[in-house]
Structures are given as structure tokens and as C-alpha cells.
Amino acid sequence: MQAMQINAPLTPSRPDTAVSLSPAALDAACCAALKHEADAWPKPGLVTPVDSGSHRDMNYASFVDSIAAVRGYFAEVAEAGARGATYAELQPIAIAAETRMLAATYGANTHRGAIFNLGLLAAAAAWRQANPAHGRARCGDLVARLWGPAILASRSAAPSSHGQAVWAQFSAGGARAQAAGGFPAVYRVGLPALRALLADGIDEEAALIGTLMALMARLDDTNLLWRGGAAGLADVQSAAHAFERDGGVRHPAWRDRLTHMHSWMVQRHLSPGGSADLVAAVWLVHQLGDA
Template structure:
């Protein structure tokens, strides 16, 4: 993680003034962008776009993701500032919709980060709230999201044409909406734990830790992107392949990168892309950067 960014958060403390809220929000925007960039700079990730190849995608590449991440930075900052002010979910949603329009403009109409806008946006708002309210400093970002916005997340308007909503209707999958309303259990119970475990077994290699966490998330999450592309059979294959990799020791096994690449190629052959896990990886990095209890 960018050391200058990580250091800047330590300078923001106490009761938040307007200037402090704004400076912290700017930091959150930069951090969110950095986490999105780190996600795409991770390889091999089964079926996903990276700086090495385009995975199972023909309409986007690492440059597309970079443009999107840059365009989204000010909106994550705006969400953090809105969160600090106790904004309702309806306000956060409006900011998210403007962020989505900026993403599509930056990418030529390609959906690179719609899921991240939702999940990372809520975590940014929660970070803003926690920084501005000392009484909540011991709460995790996930707890804050569930406490203040959980009901409205579940009860809010649904984009019926989205892959997540289609998978929800067809397979009963909870998807990103349920994940957020529950306080992001996949981040705290899977993503963060995998990052921590991998940092020990991978001798501190940051990219290896991100690969390990990505595999762990694919193995555990009912990813609606996988369901959309491959149905139940695709989800089952993805889970079996990634769980086998983890059972063999993950990134702690000999020639782990060769094994991970073989799984990546198998996903590409089946056109599987676990975009939900990719979003959760970026969110796990974000929470991790803000501290273990983030």
C-alpha cells in the first residue's frame, strides 16, 4: 500500500472539523482508488482482468480499469464526506449513480466497477462516519454499514436487469446487497483472514497475498457473476478448483504461481469471471489498510 497514503490517515484524529472531514475524505478517495488499482495489478486471478491479460473478457483490459479507478476517486471522497455528515442511503445512492455515469464515460460504456461503486462506496461512507464520530471508533466499517444503512440497502430500489438481480431471481443468491446489509461478512471472515494468513506463508510478498485472498473469496462466496456466466455448474467448478488450490497450501505450495495460472486458464476456457470476488478483494484491501478492525 502507498506509504504516503497510509501515513496520512494517522494525522486525522479527534473531533472532526470541516477541514478535517474534507482532508480525511480526500484520503479515503485516494485509498479506494489505490485498492482498485491493486486488485487489477494482481495475477493470476481466475478469469479476471489483470495487468498480464484480460482473463475471460474481450471488452476491457487493465487500462480500462485504470481509467475507471481514476474517474471514481472523487466520488469515493464525496461518499466519505457524506457519511461523515450522516447522510441517508438515498443520498449515498445518488452519489453512486453519478459515479456510475462517470465510470461509463471514462470506459466508453463498459461496466468495470459497478459492484465496487456499491460496496467500496458504502465502506467509504462508513469510514467518513467513523472518523467524524469518536463514539463509533471501535466499530468496524461493516458494522457501521449494517447499523446505519442496512435496512435501506435491502429495501431500496433494485436494478432488475443487473446480473446480481437476475441471479437472485433465478438462483436465490443474496448477492452484493445482502452482503452489504449483513456488514460484509465475506470481507471480515474470508478476505482479511486470507490476507493475514498469506502474508505469513508467502514471506511478505504482497501480490501473492492478494492472489491467496482472491482464491479464498472465490472458494467461499456465492458469486452472482459466476452464476450469471456459468450457472450452478460454473459456480460449483469455480469453488472446487479454488478450494483444491487452497487445500494444497495456496501460495505456500511449491510452484504455486504455475498452479494458479492453470486454474486461471481453466476459468478463461469456460468464460467464467468472478467479478464479485474481485470487488471483495479490493474492499478487503481497503479495510486492511485502515486497520485489522476496519
């Protein structure tokens, strides 16, 4: 099984020194990453404080309520990671967080992907801190090493989902393949894009959106495949590439460009939810000083 395809990977940047955080601080960092992603505007097809994008079952308030509901989960999963928990031991913690999310959002899937992605990265960060000999290892690599085989094996036992259906139809790996592969999209695409924008003096909101567009241009996003098929994915990737070629968020009129893109994506009910989940992961590993 292969990880979600990444086209034309960007050049990786060098890390800061790895940051050590307590479970409570990791929890706060994960929740802050989710809030940063939710607050950013404009994001084509996605929920923002301005509108609900292509989503009819959720809005910005849903995301705020969801973040509040999962607060504490990342500390719990980090504590388990520090103890050397198996993937089977991490799963019930994540399932409990997902149950709280669904109750808070009246059944809307606001953060299922983030519970999975950020939870694993938080667990890996805590494991790294508990094992100083591995202090220079990337959290993504640790996820692959510690839990990768179990993550892939869990696919056959998982309940039916949009991601499962897309895998069967298009052979796109989705979240499980990303995690089992060490989050290549985060480290090879998103993180270098974010750090390059911040280094150029781009403000954090615009840099996060630029990171989103870099991911949208390069990922076989299973949410786009589910909603729009191969043609929908290709159209979004093409538009994201064109946005980058024209200067991206460095262009003075970038917000107008993305507002137009948002309009036609909403008309076609297209949402790059997989890319959005990874934006929060990028922000987290940036804060952790990963390579």
C-alpha cells in the same frame, strides 16, 4: 433476505487500531485498493496486465481509465457519510461516479461493484471518525446499522441486472445482501486470509491473490452463477479449495497452478467478478485497521 452464502468461514484475526483518514486520504486509499487488485497476476478468469481473462469488453487499460474516472468519488461519499447522510442521499453520488466510469470505459462495467462496496465502506469510515464514541466499530457493521434496511429495500426499485436475475433464479444474495449484512465475506473470509498471508511474509501481490482464492472457494459468487450456472460455480469453488489444500500461494509453483486454472475458466467464460470486487474491500478495511 440472506447475505451471500459463506462456506467454512475462516478464523477472524484481531485488528490493529482503527485508522483515521481525511476524505481525500480515504479517496486515495480506495483508489489504491482498486489499483492493487487490478495489478495482481495471475487471477483466474479476471482482467490482469497480462490479458483480459474471460472479459471481451474490457482490458487492463479499461481498469486504469476507470480508476482515474472515479477518483474523487470516494472523498465525496466520505464527506456525505461524515454528515450522517441517508442511503438515498448517498445513491446520487454513486450514480454520478458510475456514469463517469461508463463514459471512460465506453460502457464496460469495470467497477460498478467497487463503487458500491468501497463507497459504503468509505462513508462508514468517515461517519466513524465523526462519531468518536463508535471508534471501535467495524466499518462493515456500521454500513449494516446505518444503511442496511435501505439497501435491501432498494433491490425492488433497482434496474434489472445480472445480480437481480441470479437472485431470482438461485437465491444468491449478491452485493446488496453482502453490504446489508455488514460484509461478512470481507471480515470472516478475506481479511483473516490476507492478514495470515502477510504475517507469514508473503508479498502483497501474492497475498491479495491468496485472498481472492479464499473468497472464490467460499462465496456463491453471482457473476460465476450468471456465466456458468450452479455447475460453473461448483467447479470454480472446488478448484479454489484444492488450490488452498495444496498450499495456495505458499506453494512454489502456485503461479503455474493458477495459470492453468485461468486457461480453463477463460475457455468456459467464467469470471469471479463478485469475489474480485470484495478483494479491494478487504484491502481497504485492512488499511483502516478493522477487525
